[in-house]
Amino acid sequence: MRVSEGVPRGRFAELYHPEMFSEGEEVIVFTRDEFNRTYSSLGEQIAHINRTYLRLDRDEDWKLIGYWPRILERVHILDLNMDQIYKNQPLQCYLDAYLYPTIHGSDEPAAVSEKEGISISKVSGFDLL
Amino acid sequence: MRYSYGIMDQGKILLYHPQLFLKEDDILILPSEEFQQWHGDLKELIDGLYQINSQSMNKTVEELNLVAGVLGSIVEELEQLFNTVKVSNSHYQYISTMDEDIKKRRENFYSNDMKRCDLRIPVKPEITPALKNLNMMELLEYANQKLSIHRKDFGKFQRKKKE
Numbered sequence: 001m002r003v004s005e006g007v008p009r010g011r012f013a014e015l016y017h018p019e020m021f022s023e024g025e026e027v028i029v030f031t032r033d034e035f036n037r038t039y040s041s042l043g044e045q046i047a048h049i050n051r052t053y054l055r056l057d058r059d060e061d062w063k064l065i066g067y068w069p070r071i072l073e074r075v076h077i078l079d080l081n082m083d084q085i086y087k088n089q090p091l092q093c094y095l096d097a098y099l100y101p102t103i104h105g106s107d108e109p110a111a112v113s114e115k116e117g118i119s120i121s122k123v124s125g126f127d128l129l
Numbered sequence: 130m131r132y133s134y135g136i137m138d139q140g141k142i143l144l145y146h147p148q149l150f151l152k153e154d155d156i157l158i159l160p161s162e163e164f165q166q167w168h169g170d171l172k173e174l175i176d177g178l179y180q181i182n183s184q185s186m187n188k189t190v191e192e193l194n195l196v197a198g199v200l201g202s203i204v205e206e207l208e209q210l211f212n213t214v215k216v217s218n219s220h221y222q223y224i225s226t227m228d229e230d231i232k233k234r235r236e237n238f239y240s241n242d243m244k245r246c247d248l249r250i251p252v253k254p255e256i257t258p259a260l261k262n263l264n265m266m267e268l269l270e271y272a273n274q275k276l277s278i279h280r281k282d283f284g285k286f287q288r289k290k291k292e
Contacts, residue, residue, distance in 0.1 A: 001217065005158070006155075012143060012147075013135065028158075031156055031157070042207060046204055064188050078178075088132070088149075
């Protein structure tokens with residue numbers, strides 16, 4: 001499928017590869033981060049089912065009763081992910097994404113104690129924790 | 130997921146809902162018709178997985194092999210998304226009309242049995258002095274029975290010895 005990245009500029013969006021699309025063609029626009037999450041979540045669920053499939057011994061049929069609901073769980077997540085592409089709602093796979101720490105320590109001295117006159121230098125957010 | 134349709138206009142895209150995107154967001158632009166096609170294809174395969182599940186209650190390895198096969202085609206579809214050379218077939222589009230009941234998880238028999246077991250467990254009675262007494266009497270009765278049996282046996286043993 002023809003895909004192009006771009007950046008939004010007000011009402012318009014500028015394309016990195018405008019030659020991909022013809023004039024007057026209807027397109028659908030996603031944010032890259034969200035699409036990445038959905039796409040990688042799909043891949044992850046499939047990999048999980050595959051791992052279960054490979055791990056199962058072919059001679060031990062009776063174990064399948066236990067594995068089957070687990071496989072279906074993953075299929076359900078696959079289905080949810082596919083449904084949520086066309087919904088303006090938050091995704092379940094947001095929880096799977098790695099969250100970067102948003103608190104950054106500052107280099108400036110944080111506080112000066114009045115009695116001793118010693119500055120407590122470089123108290124970063126992580127040191128306090 | 131935030132999405133908006135748009136239309137190509139003089140080398141740029143006119144968004145229908147530009148308020149959804151922030152200035153610093155990177156966006157992905159795909160042709161809407163082909164994307165719907167792709168979405169429908171994937172939905173068809175996932176519905177296939179549900180159909181395999183609903184075929185019978187007893188699962189065999191054959192069904193697991195079927196699931197693995199369908200998963201293979203899903204992976205293929207996923208890879209096709211970023212293949213710019215491939216042109217999708219627009220003559221056929223799948224729209225999922227599957228009943229939601231098929232997708233629901235059926236209750237496991239094991240859990241049903243466990244529920245029945247749980248219901249049969251009597252509520253723990255409150256311990257009163259009378260109940261304590263009763264319990265003690267039961268214990269005594271039991272001990273008495275055991276003792277009498279033992280005495281009888283001991284008597285027989287002694288009689289045999291005398292003979």
